Amino acid sequence: MSIEKLNSTRREFLKTSTGAIAAAALGGGGGPLVSLPLQAAEYAPGMTGGPLGFDGAERFQYNSSMSEGRAIDGIKALKAAGKAPKKLTVLLLDGTIDQIRKPFREGAMSPLDVWMRETGIEIEMIGGTPDDIFKKVMQDVTTGDGAFDVYTGPWNSTGDLVASGGAIDCSDFVKKYKPDWNDRERGVTDDAFEKLLYTYNNKNYMIGLDGDTLVWYYLRNLYEKPEVKEAFLKEAGRPIDVPNTWEEVDAISKFFTGKDFGNGKMYGNGCLMSRFWGLPTFYMRFASMAFPNYYFFNDEGNPNLNTDLGVQCAEEHVRSFEWSPPDALNFTFLEGWNSLWKLQVPQICTYTAIAKYGDGLKPDGTPKSKATGLMGSHNPVGRRFGDKINRRAVMYYSVTAWISPKSKNAEAAYLFLQWLSSTRTFTLIMASPTGFFDPFQQANFKEPLVAANYQPYAMKTIPYSIARSVPSLNFGGQTAMDNALDEELQAALTKQKTPRQAMDAAQGKWEQIIRRQRGKGIIEAIKASRATWPMGGDPA
Amino acid sequence: MRTPLRALVIRYAFVILACAVVIYPLLWMITMAFKPFPEWTTGTGMTWFPKQPTLQNFEFVIFGHAQGLVVSLDRGIVGPLAASLITSICGTALAVVTGTLSSYAVARFGIMSLLPLSVLQLRLFPPLAVMIPVMVMWAFIGAVDTWWGLSLIYGIVTLPFAFWLMKTFFDEVPVEIEDAARVSGCSYWRVFYRITLPIVKPGLATCALFVFILNWSDYLLALLLTQKNWVTLPIYMSTLTSPMGGQMYGMKAALGLIAAIPPVVFGLLIQKHLVRGLTFGALKQ
Amino acid sequence: MTDATAETITDTPAEPASAKANRRSRGYWAGVAHDSRKLGFWFVAPAVLLLLFIVVFPLAMQLYLSLTWWTPLDGVRWYRAYESFNSGDNYARLLTDGALWAALGRTVLLMAIAVPAQFLLGLGLAYLFMEQFVGRKFFYSILLTPMMIVPAVVGLIFFLLFQGTGPVNDTLRLPTSFAWLTDVHRAMLAVIIADTWQWTPLMFLILLAGMLGVPADQLTAGRLLGASNWQNFCKIVLPRMKSVIAIALVLRSVECFKIFDVIFVMTKGGPGVETETISLFLYKKTFADLDWSYVAAIGLTILFSLSLIAARGLSYAAKRKG
Structure with a gap:
């Protein structure tokens, strides 16, 4: 598929997702859905599996002609052949376990209940933290212990894992059981994105469970306050509006820092700047430095870090830190979100899953945070090039599952993952008021329960951002490269180095890693990664 | 001469x-353990005591979950607590028994004069410098994520x-006492077991306490040598984050308090010996 | 103490006359009990076994890996590392690796500040506790508590204390923008404070034990000769404590060199690499960079250098004793 076509399909994706907004509006943001039967104790006609016990359950039910149904049938066949295990052990992010294990609402069936009911195979879920989970995976892979059937971890690390022989190729299973990831109506929108999430080196080494694209959220009501409008106009010489470019973001950050609009002293920059969490913030800024993209590597596969544009980006990144809250260098995305909910910062750009903890009402009717009802979400920002803006977001982390080569139940593990990641089950997971998995499938954005959870305003911006996402590093050596850049950025942020010194040092480290991995296809991987970047620009 | 009162005031001060x-x-940890979520972070004003x-x-x-919280954990404290207790106690027993026997042999029988240096070397360098082979070896003998595997490494490093x-301690015990017993017909074993060991009992208790604290405190070895079944308290604590509020400081503080109980109880149990055990070494100066 | 010893002796029954006969009937083990060489052999055997177990294979593997470029990313098992044999390049790299030497420098800096600080504080406290006073036992118990707290928890507590909006800035009346853990210089200071908080009690305990070991009659004699408490302390107590002081300093230095938990929880080595000590450096190389052959080379080098130092130190100590 050509890149032009890719972008047009991505844009179509946006059109369809507006349907979700309408549906969500109908649903009344979490209230009872109007036109649905009161109780669903039985499967809808023609359906053979799926959740029961809540209004709208039929939207998540399936039969043998659907992806989930095929997975369940596969398990049944394994059982009949005596090849099914009693238990599968899965290494998961702590924050995602409840999404699978707990029902989204009192009385409803949780995804795990459904699986247990239909297969009887126990799923043992072991938790890990986002920044440490991949160490656990590598530990298991390299020491040959084989404690897990399924690993999950950052999508970026797939290259490292595959290079170390830590993931099996599921291509045959995919052919055999036909998951619905590639359903353009319900799954992901285009080939390139599908390749990115589910394949490495054109083989199905991984199964995407997450859509970790950075998305902008902001305090909508704050931007609408008369005193804010007036003060901003006076200071910046133009009316305040949601930003379209990094320049505008920085102007807003600068404006709010130190001001008090009734909720205490504010800080302007809510973007994450800390170790590990701040790295995608930098990548995102970096990607839009040139039109249509500023790649992390040039055509020959050499890093672009210490070019003039690279250094300029680092300088901007470091300067924006002046407007960050104190302790921002210790924040995880959770502390970052917390500062938004305390109305301490006007915006944040990070993973979407946490938004649902701060906006909306608790079951007892009280607001989830001070920011409830005040929030909005806006499109990714970029830079102005003539009459166009190259809005760019970045895909980073994105929880991904791999099957351990040491698993004795690879097929059963695959079937569990297919069932879990198929559009009906995954949409049910997205209805959960908790958890780290973010929505990314078409079906997610069309589902009123998801819209009620993630808020209608985000049903448009999330897919819009996904369509403009550049992939971060995802090839063997990535962990070392990300780590090297991260360290240098932190050194620049804490004024140990100038941005140029930091970029020079990072460039050197990257070149060294590439040299060492040269014989192992790293250049090819870099070029392949370049081909998956979005190419279009939006009208300014 | 200074007035004793002034000296006393200075001392107390x-x-x-x-x-x-x-x-x-x-105090910050203790009060944190009793603070509800909104009071964990101090962004909006700090308070020493929970409101x-x-x-x-x-x-x-x-229990791994609590009334009124939307988040829960993959496990409660029971497993990690048991894992910590079992591995620390077994590791301590291993270290104290082998350490006592071998140090006695070196101190009294004068054999293996290289042993003191060798064991010292073992303690000198950072465990991370050799953890890769240890991980490989532990996996090879099937000791990763088992109680005995962790106990074994604890025993070795302590x-x-x-x-x-x-x-x-043994160096301080007068040889004359043992010689006297030898003369009256006791075997070497009997002298060790019935005479010297009771003398150094306070030292032994102190030693056990310190080794226990070392094992109980371990973070790194358990991080690298456990996966799921035998995760210890410090590791369990470090995984306590929730999507709701980030790092679960209140829970971590509560866990920290609970984790302080075993060493404190152990310390209190042997308090009588502790003072004596420590003055022991300096006895013969 | 002598009382207890005397007691134990009288408590121990003399060996009955039939013991010899018994011994013969019990065979090999009875013989062992009477043969110091044999008994000694069995006494050291378990410890030696443990030592060999942990030393032989890991050393061999480290040596082997350190001579190759192998990393888990190669996708082959470690025993096939010979395929990327590099004739000692890792060792050459180690000599010129600025990051490694910087980490080592930071570790030494930390030791150079933390250990003397803990020593002086411990010594001062021990001096205060030398004599009996009301509440001594109570205060003594309080002062020992930090030792009982798991270092990872200590790291967490100090992480919270040193937040810009945390209690330390509040108590010291500093602005919330006064960063500790994210400031280049103060981050290390914060780590040193945490380590000192936790381990001064151990210093205190060891040094107090050493002080109490000084015979009371010598102190009384000194006082009769007109010496003040302070003179007594300097002239009589301190010289007698030399070996205790040496033990305490060595013990803390060794543990301080290996410091990991507290820093890992407090700063993860940050900001930048400002608190990255040798253990954190190795951790990063092992798990983030997956540079295992290099870690092996560093590990062996550290092991070799420290062993040399330890051997010199021990022989020096032995000479002084003799």
């Missing part, structure tokens, strides 16, 4: 100051500590 410095962080004290943090770490501590 310094002692109380020192205690205050010790208590300051502890709305709660036992929710303890409930959560003990052996030098036990060896050297016990050696100083």
Whole structure:
């Protein structure tokens, strides 16, 4: 598929997702859905599996002609052949376990209940933290212990894992059981994105469970306050509006820092700047430095870090830190979100899953945070090039599952993952008021329960951002490269180095890693990664 | 001569100051353990004492979930607590027994004069410098994520500590006492078991306490050698984050309090020996 | 103490006359009990076994890996590392690796500040506790508590204390923008404070034990000769404590060199690499960079250098004793 076509399909994706907004509006943001039967104790006609016990359950039910149904049938066949295990052990992010294990609402069936009911195979879920989970995976892979059937971890690390022989190729299973990831109506929108999430080196080494694209959220009501409008106009010489470019973001950050609009002293920059969490913030800024993209590597596969544009980006990144809250260098995305909910910062750009903890009402009717009802979400920002803006977001982390080569139940593990990641089950997971998995499938954005959870305003911006996402590093050596850049950025942020010194040092480290991995296809991987970047620009 | 009163005032002033410095962080941890979620971080004004004290943090770490919290954990405290206790105790037993026997042999029978240096070397370098082969080896013998695998490495890394501590104690026991017993017909074993060991009992208790604390405190070895079944308390604590509020400081503080109980109880149990055990080494100066 | 010893002796029954006969009937083990060489052999055997177990294979593997470029990313098992044999390049790299030497420098800096600080504070406290006073036992128990707290928890407590909006800035009346853990210089200071908080009690305990070991009659004699407490302390107590002081300093230095938990929880080595000590450096190389052959080379080098130092130190100590 050509890149032009890719972008047009991505844009179509946006059109369809507006349907979700309408549906969500109908649903009344979490209230009872109007036109649905009161109780669903039985499967809808023609359906053979799926959740029961809540209004709208039929939207998540399936039969043998659907992806989930095929997975369940596969398990049944394994059982009949005596090849099914009693238990599968899965290494998961702590924050995602409840999404699978707990029902989204009192009385409803949780995804795990459904699986247990239909297969009887126990799923043992072991938790890990986002920044440490991949160490656990590598530990298991390299020491040959084989404690897990399924690993999950950052999508970026797939290259490292595959290079170390830590993931099996599921291509045959995919052919055999036909998951619905590639359903353009319900799954992901285009080939390139599908390749990115589910394949490495054109083989199905991984199964995407997450859509970790950075998305902008902001305090909508704050931007609408008369005193804010007036003060901003006076200071910046133009009316305040949601930003379209990094320049505008920085102007807003600068404006709010130190001001008090009734909720205490504010800080302007809510973007994450800390170790590990701040790295995608930098990548995102970096990607839009040139039109249509500023790649992390040039055509020959050499890093672009210490070019003039690279250094300029680092300088901007470091300067924006002046407007960050104190302790921002210790924040995880959770502390970052917390500062938004305390109305301490006007915006944040990070993973979407946490938004649902701060906006909306608790079951007892009280607001989830001070920011409830005040929030909005806006499109990714970029830079102005003539009459166009190259809005760019970045895909980073994105929880991904791999099957351990040491698993004795690879097929059963695959079937569990297919069932879990198929559009009906995954949409049910997205209805959960908790958890780290973010929505990314078409079906997610069309589902009123998801819209009620993630808020209608985000049903448009999330897919819009996904369509403009550049992939971060995802090839063997990535962990070392990300780590090297991260360290240098932190050194620049804490004024140990100038941005140029930091970029020079990072460039050197990257070149060294590439040299060492040269014989192992790293250049090819870099070029392949370049081909998956979005190419279009939006009208300014 | 200075007035004793002035000296006394100065002494108390310094002692109380020192205690205050010790208590300051502890107090923050203790009150944190009873604070509800909104009071964990200090972004919106800090308070030393919980405005709305709660036992929710303890409930959560003990059962893995708590009333009124949307988040829960993959496990409660029971497993990690048991894992910590079992591996620390077994590791301590291993280190103390082998350390006592070998240090006695070196101190009295004069064999293996290289042993003191060798065990010292074992304690000298950072474990991370050799963890890769150890991980490989542990996986090879099937010891990763087992109670005995962790106990074994605990026993090994704390052996030098036990060896050297016990050696100083044995060095202080007058040889004449043992010689007297030998003359009256006791075997070497009997002299060791019935005479020397009871003399160094306070030292032994002190040694056991220190080794236990070392094992109980371990973070790194358990991080690298456990996966799921035998995860210990410190590792369990480090995984306590929730999508709701980030790092679960209240729960971590509650866990920290609970984790302080075994060493404190152990310390109290042997308090009588502790003072004697420590003065022991300096006895013959 | 002598009382207890005397007691134990009288408590021990003399060996009955039939013991010899018994011994013969019990065979090999009875013989062992009477043969110091044999008994000694069995006494050291378990410890030696443990030592060999942990030393032989890991050393061999480290040596082997350190001579190759192998990393888990190669996708072959470690025993096939010979395929990327590099004739000692890792060792050459180690000599010129600025990051490694910087980490080592930071570790030494930390030791150079933390250990003397803990020593002086411990010594001062021990001096205060030398004599009996009301509440001594109570204060003594309080002062020992930090030792009982798991280092990872200590790291967490100090992480919270040193937040810009945390209690330390509040108590010291500093602005919330006064960063500790994210400031280049103060981050290390914060780590040193945490380590000192936790381990001064151990210093105190050891040094107090050493002081109490000084015979009371010598102190009384000194006082009769007109010496003040302070003179007594300097002239009589300190010289007698030399070996205790040496033990305490060595013990803390060794543990301080290996410091990991507290820093890992407090700063993860940050900001930048400002608190990255040798253990954190190795951790990063092992798990983030997956540079295992290099870690092996560093590990062996550290092991070799420290062993040399330890051997010199021990022989020096032995000479002084003799």
